Every structure is written in structure tokens, then in C-alpha cells.
Amino acid sequence: xxxxxxxxxxxxxxxxxxxxxxxxxxxxxxxxxxxxxxxxxxxxxxxxxxxxxxxxxxxxxxxxxxxxxxxxxxxxxxxxxxxxxxxxxxxxxxxxxxxxxxxxxxxxxx
Amino acid sequence: xxxxxxxxxxxxxxxxxxxxxxxxxxxxxxxxxxxxxxxxxxxxxxxxxxxxxxxxxxxxxxxxxxxxxxxxxxxxxxxxxxxxxxxxxxxxxxxxxxxxxxxxxxxxxxxxxx
Numbered sequence: 674x675x676x677x678x679x680x681x682x683x684x685x686x687x688x689x690x691x692x693x694x695x696x697x698x699x700x701x702x703x704x705x706x707x708x709x710x711x712x713x714x715x716x717x718x719x720x721x722x723x724x725x726x727x728x729x730x731x732x733x734x735x736x737x738x739x740x741x742x743x744x745x746x747x748x749x750x751x752x753x754x755x756x757x758x759x760x761x762x763x764x765x766x767x768x769x770x771x772x773x774x775x776x777x778x779x780x781x782x783x
Numbered sequence: 784x785x786x787x788x789x790x791x792x793x794x795x796x797x798x799x800x801x802x803x804x805x806x807x808x809x810x811x812x813x814x815x816x817x818x819x820x821x822x823x824x825x826x827x828x829x830x831x832x833x834x835x836x837x838x839x840x841x842x843x844x845x846x847x848x849x850x851x852x853x854x855x856x857x858x859x860x861x862x863x864x865x866x867x868x869x870x871x872x873x874x875x876x877x878x879x880x881x882x883x884x885x886x887x888x889x890x891x892x893x894x895x896x897x
Contacts, residue, residue, distance in 0.1 A: 707885075716787070716874050716888030717826065760825055770816065770839065771886065773825030 677761045682778045685755075691748040693777050695761030698742040704765050706737060708746045710757040711776070717760065720746065751781045785809065787889035789875050795895045796865055804860040804892045808877030815858050816886060817850055818874040826874055832858060865896045 678696040685691040697706065707722040721728055721735045723744075728735045734747040748755055760776040788807045796802050808815050814833055818826035828842040832852045840850070847865075852858040862869055872893050876886040 714890075716876070716890050717886075718888070719885035722885070758825075770828035770831060770842065771826075772828065773818075775823070776825055 677763055677774055679759075679761050679774060679777045681775065682780070684780050684782055685748075685751045687753060687781055687783050688750055691751040691755065691779055691781070693746040693748075693759050693761075693779065694743065695746070696743045697761070697763045700741050700763050701765070704763045706735065706741075706744050707762040707764055707771070708733070708735065709760045709762065709771075709773075710755075711760070712754075712757040717773075720759075751779075753781050753783065755779065756781045787875055787877055787887055789873075789889040789892050791892060792890065793893045793895075795897065797897050798865060798867060800865050800896075802862050802865055802894065804862075804873050804894070806858045806860070806875030806877075806889060808856065808858070808875070809887055810856075811879065812877035812887070813855070813880050814878045815852060816876040816878075817858070817860050818876065820872045820874055820891070822871075829860075862894075865894075867896050870894055870896045 705722050705724050708720040709717040711717045720732050721730055723735045723737055737744045758776040758778050760773050762771050790805045816831045817829040819829055820826045830840040830843055830850050831838050835852055835855045847863045849861045872891040874888055874891045876888045878884045878886050
């Protein structure tokens with residue numbers, strides 16, 4: 674699976690959009706981009722995933738660049754409860770393990 | 784409960800002892816995964832089960848670590864002759880079937896080896 678690069682930490686004001694970047698320049702054509710988050714003392718929680726089209730669900734939006742070398746997770750209206758470590762993972766369809774990096778620690782401030 | 788459960792939530796043991804960590808996946812989920820998470824790092828894959836068999840145990844660090852899932856539901860991670868370096872949070876996840884779907888994680892077991 675391709676390697677991902679994320680900033681170690683980010684801050685965001687409550688109520689504003691949080692935009693979390695991820696670089697995956699070595700991604701292959703059959704690899705999906707997954708996002709999970711981990712709130713303190715809990716297990717990781719699935720957020721969203723995509724292949725090449727932008728995706729949106731009730732939690733977030735995922736924007737993938739046309740060349741697929743990077744993506745951005747958008748939390749449209751961040752709340753204090755969104756404070757967590759956010760992991761970007763690139764995964765081949767059918768692979769059963771996920772390779773987590775260190776993630777981005779997002780702190781939402783009042 | 785509807786989610787993945789893990790017991791115990793915390794385990795403190797002494798170096799050299801044997802420990803067992805239990806995972807109850809979501810009912811009906813055929814695939815089960817174990818991960819280990821050290822402080823300040825992301826989860827690290829250990830082993831994956833499809834049904835009763837270990838389909839991929841490439842992440843187990845050495846032969847002191849072993850996992851079973853005899854009836855295709857509950858799984859137990861077993862660690863022999865524990866070392867201080869085994870201290871970590873051990874996470875379990877399950878999916879309805881192997882492959883692409885999202886993994887549902889339990890809250891983890893925090894293991895401390897003194």
C-alpha cells in the first residue's frame with residue numbers, strides 16, 4: 674500500500690470548516706483513500722473513503738485531486754467533539770489490513 | 784451491545800507472565816482484526832481472521848504472540864512471557880466480510896507490563 678504524509682497537528686476554530694490535507698503521491702490506480710479518526714481513549718472510527726470522485730456523507734467531505742496524489746478531508750462546521758487524531762490511509766481493494774501512519778492531531782478551539 | 788467489545792479494558796501484569804485479551808466482534812461479522820497501538824503512534828496491524836482461520840498473521844511481532852478464533856466469533860489474543868515493550872493498547876476490529884468495507888473498532892485493551 675502507498676505511503677501517506679499528513680501534518681502532525683492542526684487547529685481549527687469551532688464552527689469553521691476544518692480542512693485536513695493528505696499526500697499520497699505514490700498511490701496506485703486500484704488504491705482507495707480512507708479516513709478514520711480516533712478520539713482520545715477510543716478505537717478508530719471510520720469517516721469516509723473514495724477512489725477518484727469526491728465523496729460526501731453526514732460526517733465529512735473528501736476531495737481527491739484529479740491526479741489522485743493528494744486529498745483533503747473537510748469537516749464543514751467543526752465542533753469541540755471533532756477534536757481527535759485523523760488518519761489518512763491508502764488501501765488496495767481487498768486488502769484486509771490497514772496501515773495507519775501517525776495522523777494529524779486536530780484541535781478544535783472555542 | 785451493538786458494537787465491538789473488548790475485555791478487560793485494562794490489564795496490568797508483570798514481566799514474564801502470560802496474558803489473554805478477548806474480543807467480541809459485532810454479531811454476524813465474519814472478519815476480525817487485531818491491532819496494537821503504542822503511545823503517540825497509529826495502530827499497527829497484527830493479524831486478521833476470516834471465519835475461524837487466521838488468513839494473515841504477518842503483523843505478529845514474534846512467536847510469543849498468538850491469536851485464536853475457534854468458533855468464528857470471539858477471538859483471544861495470547862501473549863506469552865510478556866516484556867515491557869509489549870505495553871500498548873490492543874485494538875480489535877470487525878467487518879461483515881473481508882475486503883473493502885469499513886472496519887468497526889472496539890475501545891481497546893490497555894496492557895501494561897511492569
